[in-house]
Amino acid sequence: MNKKSIVIAVVLALALGLGLGAVFFPKVNNNFGAIKWSGATNTSISVAITSTSVLSANPAREYASLVNTGSNNVCCSYGTSTGAVWGKGVCLNANGGTLEIIPNPDTGTIWSGVIGCIATSSTSTIAVSEY
DSSP: OOHHHHHHHHHHHHHTTOOTHHHHSOOOOSSOOSOOOTTOEEEEEEEOSSOEEEEOOOTTOOOEEEEEOSSSOEEEEETOSSOOOTTSSEEEOTTTOEEEEOOOTTTOOOOOSOEEEEESSSOEEEEEEEO
């Protein structure tokens, strides 16, 4: 913003009763506002070397995250609770690999189906949060 633009914005904001905060700290209007943690379900799931269900279908889902807190890599597949295959889907590295499920910014829709995961050589742990 140049000086002239700032002056016009300040005058307009004050004339509309919005205050100076509306000029210098505009409200962002998108689908990614503050994360609502009240009512969240937080679990820890052991993922074996066979496909393990980590997230059930939930048509009311607004957000979900899967964090591999274990020491083995894990691969996760959308749409199956028992058919995850190593090397396919979304692979989460050991010690922090993360998958976030958020609404599509264009449509507002979100994946509401099941997710299954499988570990590499031995069991790993996935921290799951959903609301």
